[in-house]
Amino acid sequence: MTRKHVTVLGLGLMGQALAGALLRDGYTTTVWNRTAAKADDLVARGARPAGSVAEAVAASPLVIICLTDYAAVHELLDPLDGELDGRVLVNLTSGTSQGARETAEWARQRGAAYLDGAILATPEAVGADAVILYSGPRTAFDRHEPALRALGSGVTHLGTDHGLSSLYDVAMLSLMWNILNGFLHGAALLGAAGVQATAFTPIANKGIETVNGWLAAYARQIDEGAYPAFDATLDTHLAAMEHLIHESEHLGVNAELPRFVKTLADRAAAAGHGGEGYAAMVELFRKPAA
Structure with missing residues (x-):
């Protein structure tokens, strides 16, 4: 197992895009999803399917997680406990800064390094010009920076505070909705x-x-x-x-x-x-x- 081995947990549209980008960049990519059939296309392209979350985590030093929320992350990983020791967990699940900091402490207690992340892009941009923000220990980011940069050209490490990526994410949501609402109201006026x-x-x-x-x-x-x-x-x-x-x-x-x-x-x-x-x-x- 080397730094060219990466695991992706969660194969929704974004998770599939993440795994696909890693495969294209030559990474040995292990994938797991609750509905196993979602891995079929990736497996046909060379991904390795895992039969369980534990098997998927054991396959790689870097585990990228992309699920619906932090509760789903804990539902999958809480039962593993000691099996997380020595891993770098990169959580690209949307959440809050409080949730990110709490999850970082949870990971630390289990011997895992933790990076929280936010994807400011659509699945189509992953592996190309996607902007992806990370926060957490710089050493963990540096160790796996090539794999993380395979996911998008706009990769940025914001700092050691695990909550920064989530804060940037919601700040961008505020900007997005305010711009869109202003445009829609203006369109209604002119309409x-x-x-x-x-x-x-x-x-x-x-x-x-x-x-x-x-x-x-x-x-x-x-x-x-x-x-x-x-x-x-x-x-x-x-x-x-x-x-x-x-x-x-x-x-x-x-x-x-x-x-x-x-x-x-x-x-x-x-x-x-x-x-x-x-x-x-x-x-x-x-x-x-x-």
């Missing part, structure tokens, strides 16, 4: 005037590019804790938000999203940030809701 969403898309993309250009400056303001209004104050943004609410209601488009955004901005202004730039809104997000 009320008979404008096709496909006609809106090129202009929307330009707007996203413009906002993207602001992020670096916003990030510096957040890190420094000072929010000078380079373009417009939060009070000015509030006036524009009122226009968006009025336009939505006038056109019969749902105004809940812009109303919610304005409610948050009103709170920030009431806290004394009205004369600062929009990045001051981060102070509101840093605190739990009242």
Whole structure:
């Protein structure tokens, strides 16, 4: 058994993509799934099927796990206990930072090194330009970095805090949903005037590019804790938000999203940030809701 031996537990669409990428890169890949038939295509391509979770774990020094949640991970691995000693477990199952840290401690007690990971890509991108984030001991990452890089060109080790990959993952989900909801609301507004969403898309993309250009400056303001209004104050943004609410209601488009955004901005202004730039809104997000 060498570093060219890898085990993949869980063969959903993402798990199959992970195993396939390892096979293409020349790794001896052992696979296991509760429904064994999901391994058939991979076995036809050279993967080694394991008859049990214990057999799969014993086959490789590196065990990559991709299941539905952390509870499923523990359901599979808790019974093994001593059989995990000396293994590097890489958990690419979506979860929370708390779950990642707790699982890392659980693995440590069983003699296993643990890396938590987050895949910011679709299965089709695995083995190509997939962005995959890892957090946990650098020594474990370095030991198996070639295998991990076989899964995507955007592989990054974030640090030793096991919870970082999950935190980045949910932060990206927040970004994704906010961008998509803004686009969908904008499409609804223009649709009320008979404008096709496909006609809106090129202009929307330009707007996203413009906002993207602001992020670096916003990030510096957040890190420094000072929010000078380079373009417009939060009070000015509030006036524009009122226009968006009025336009939505006038056109019969749902105004809940812009109303919610304005409610948050009103709170920030009431806290004394009205004369600062929009990045001051981060102070509101840093605190739990009242």
